[in-house]
């Protein structure tokens with residue numbers, strides 16, 4: 001079923017932001033912050049201060065920074081990445097949340113693959129060797145299955161059967177299957193790979209940044225509008241990674257229109273004119 005934009009807009013549920021906010025008003029909660037150490041988590045206090053943290057201080061290691069960053073840079077979208085080995089004999093599926101879209105012309109995506117002491121991740125090995133993969137957006141309906149795909153299975157052992165997800169070998173520009181349950185998937189080819197050098201262990205690669213170019217999109221027809229330029233959030237039901245074992249659903253959406261400088265200056269000039277008139 002293909003929906004027109006107006007139908008999608010009608011089913012699109014979101015609430016409007018604080019409508020009394022005006023330019024210059026700043027934060028709606030002022031400078032107060034919530035303290036995680038307070039006995040009542042939502043208690044607000046005027047005594048909170050910011051603490052400067054040097055990521056390279058002697059008291060910290062890279063795991064401290066890892067835990068801090070995955071909880072602070074959140075929510076992060078999750079790419080459930082499907083790959084095949086270079087010899088075509090094994091398939092792999094794993095979730096990655098060091099992921100985002102960074103450009104649309106051409107459609108460009110980034111993924112950060114860690115390089116733990118146990119060795120490069122299977123997905124990275126396959127992406128590096130075959131220069132291709134499928135990125136599947138994770139929805140609420142198969143969050144548990146996507147999480148199950150993060151199992152540390154040995155190289156060559158497929159996670160697909162452990163997740164119960166369906167491999168659809170329909171891709172047109174890559175050999176890997178896409179996740180049939182995913183509302184939106186992207187066939188992608190490697191544009192470039194950048195090594196990230198460890199500062200904690202000089203001479204060691206801590207991770208790889210892979211830049212991918214999207215070559216095909218697969219969108220479920222009931223979630224896509226007629227113009228093929230919009231995915232309905234109620235159907236996509238995207239989930240995000242919040243650090244550790246925490247995920248977030250996107251059930252509470254807020255709609256805020258983007259400001260236009262033209263309107264801002266016109267209103268300001270209007271105010272000034274009004275004042276000048278009175279003077």
Ligand SMILES: Cc1cc2nc3c(=O)[nH]c(=O)nc-3n(C[C@H](O)[C@H](O)[C@H](O)COP(=O)(O)O)c2cc1C
Nearest residue numbers: 094095096097098112113114121122123150151152
């Ligand atoms: C929600 C989630 C997000 C993850 N994001 C990343 C990531 O961005 N980079 C990474 O190296 N590992 C990430 N992991 C861990 C990998 O999924 C895990 O190491 C997995 O075993 C890798 O599988 P593979 O070796 O088959 O590629 C994530 C795990 C989960 C559950």
